[in-house]
Amino acid sequence: MRHLIVIIVWIVISQFVHQAASAQDSKRVPALREQVYSQLARAQELADAGDVEAALAALKAVEGKLSSMNSYERAMLWNFYGYMHYGKDRIGKAITYFDKVVSEDPIPDALKQTTLFSLAQLSLGQNDYAQTLAYLDRWQQVTGEQQATKADVLRAQALYQKGDYEQALTPIKRAISAARATNETGEEAWYVLQRAIHYELGQTEAVADVLEQMIKHFNKPDYWTQLAGVYGQLGRDQQQLAMLEAAYQQGFLTRGQDLQMLVQSYFFGGVPFKAGQVMEQAIAQGKLEADLRNLKLLAQSWIAARETDKAVNALKQAAELSSDGELDAQRAQVLLNAERYPQAIAAAETALAKGNLEKPGTMHLVIGMAELEQENYNPALQAFAKAKAFADARKAAGQWERYATSEKEQAERIKELQSS
Numbered sequence: 461m462r463h464l465i466v467i468i469v470w471i472v473i474s475q476f477v478h479q480a481a482s483a484q485d486s487k488r489v490p491a492l493r494e495q496v497y498s499q500l501a502r503a504q505e506l507a508d509a510g511d512v513e514a515a516l517a518a519l520k521a522v523e524g525k526l527s528s529m530n531s532y533e534r535a536m537l538w539n540f541y542g543y544m545h546y547g548k549d550r551i552g553k554a555i556t557y558f559d560k561v562v563s564e565d566p567i568p569d570a571l572k573q574t575t576l577f578s579l580a581q582l583s584l585g586q587n588d589y590a591q592t593l594a595y596l597d598r599w600q601q602v603t604g605e606q607q608a609t610k611a612d613v614l615r616a617q618a619l620y621q622k623g624d625y626e627q628a629l630t631p632i633k634r635a636i637s638a639a640r641a642t643n644e645t646g647e648e649a650w651y652v653l654q655r656a657i658h659y660e661l662g663q664t665e666a667v668a669d670v671l672e673q674m675i676k677h678f679n680k681p682d683y684w685t686q687l688a689g690v691y692g693q694l695g696r697d698q699q700q701l702a703m704l705e706a707a708y709q710q711g712f713l714t715r716g717q718d719l720q721m722l723v724q725s726y727f728f729g730g731v732p733f734k735a736g737q738v739m740e741q742a743i744a745q746g747k748l749e750a751d752l753r754n755l756k757l758l759a760q761s762w763i764a765a766r767e768t769d770k771a772v773n774a775l776k777q778a779a780e781l782s783s784d785g786e787l788d789a790q791r792a793q794v795l796l797n798a799e800r801y802p803q804a805i806a807a808a809e810t811a812l813a814k815g816n817l818e819k820p821g822t823m824h825l826v827i828g829m830a831e832l833e834q835e836n837y838n839p840a841l842q843a844f845a846k847a848k849a850f851a852d853a854r855k856a857a858g859q860w861e862r863y864a865t866s867e868k869e870q871a872e873r874i875k876e877l878q879s880s
Contacts, residue, residue, distance in 0.1 A: 489566050490530035496522065500540050507544055516544050535564040535571065546582075555582050562598070573602050577611070584618055592618040609635045616653055625660045632657065645677045664693055681712035688721065701725040708738070716748045723757060732764035740770075752781040759790070768798045785814035785823075792826050801830035821853025828860055837868035 499522045506515035519541055526534065542557035561567070561575045576599035583592040596615050603611075612631035619628035632654045639646035651674045658666040671687040674680070684707035691700035704722040707713050713722060719742045726735035739758045742748040755778035762771035771794050779787035792807035808823040808830075817823065828843030841864050847857035 489568050490532050492532050492536060496529060496533045496536070500536055503540055503544075507547065512544055512548055516541070519544065531564040532567055535561045535567040538564070539571070539575065551582060551586060555579060555586070558582070569602055573599060576602065577614075580611075580614055580618075584614065584621070587621065589618040589622040609638045612638075613647075613650055613653075616657070620653060620657055620660075625657050629654070629657050629661070648674070648678050651677070664690060668694065681707065681710075681714075684710075684712050685715075685718045685721070688725075692721075692725075697725070697729060701729045701731075714747070716742065719747055720754070720757075723761070727757065727761055727764070732761045733767070736761035736765055736767065736770060750777065752778055755781065756787070759787075763790075763794060768794060768800075772803075779810075783814075784816035785811035786817060788814060789817055789819075789823055789826075792823060796826050796830055799833070801833050804830045819850070819852045821847045821850025821857065824850070825853050825856060825860065828857070828864070832860070832864050832867065835867075835871065837864060837871065840864045841868070 499518065503515045503518035503522070506512075506518060519537060522537055526537075529537070538557045538560040542554045542561065545551075545557060546554035558575050558579050562572055562579070576595050580592045580595035580599060583589075583595060593615065596611055596618070600608075600611060612635040616628045616630075616632035616635070619625075619631070632650060636646045636650055636654065639650075651670055655667055655670040655674070658664075658670060668687060668690045671683055671690060674683045675687060684703060688700045688703040688707065691697075691703060704713070704718075704725050707718075708722055713719050719738060723735045723739045723742075726732065726738065736758060739748065739754065739761060743750050743754060743758070748754050755774055759771050759774035759778055762768075762774055772791055775787050775791040775794065779785075779791065788807050788811035792804050792811055795801075795804035795807055805827050808826045811817060812820060812823050824843045824847035828840045828847060831837075831840035831843060841861060844857045844861040844864060847853040848861070850857075
């Protein structure tokens, strides 16, 4: 914003040097006399040297002759006051003096235009949105449509800050369209504002459209992850996965939350092996914590990918962080399915020892089946008998018990025949 105030001062000097041109404004503007200009220039020199208070004192001396000054000279005096106060971050006083500039009449149109626009910007910075819009309306009356784009952006900002999202959308879209009409992109901040407006209006599809343009024109990592998140909200799971995967390959996914989103997208998208790979690498690199939540997701990924060793290892790590036996129970099931019977029995016994199981009878079934597969009939029957004590396993335990009894009897008959 400071460069705009510098422009105002440049206009002061320009108008003095080219007084003849200035006088050709729509109204006849009185001349800026040499005596007044030299005093204002002296104040400027003091300010440039860093002595703003001395500069203000010099302006005060000029103000003592206010009654003999014309409208242009008074406007220049107020302009310099405003500039000095702005340089000291006295924004309220700067606005007061710049407002006095545009209250003088007649003054050059160029000075009025620049000052009104600066007033709009300063008012926006002071969170005075109504005043921002009022100054923009006055600026538009002086300027016409020649520089509508920069006014549209400022207007959209003020309306957005006021919470008038519907009204804010029109000027920012118009500004972007005007830029594109001249084969230009427009400023990144314009797209950021348009995205924010659509978000506030709950227009998720439009948010996605804007983010697609932001990736095309500015290609920042955050825009990739934000678009992936929006695709997720819209239920476009395949597009979300494609977006995250492309971002990952470009090295854009560095935050844990983004990597976790990729893992979940892989997992629910039917690509569990990649989910496990990304999660395992992120934990190893310290980008994701080896906490219970992440280790459970890692284990689920490896289970779905049928990577038994990796699944068992992840379940064991996760179980160490859990107060109940559920993860050991899950490990026992995985080991049983992998035909690792002694390990399955050990995991099931650990699960039962830790307790707080949703279906404890299932663990007795696992032990029984693992013992049966090893032809340990009596331990198997004992396990099935224990399983029958739990409603969740009673029916299955009875069936396995009958089967185990049959297998035991057959084994005994074979043994008798072999010994006779």
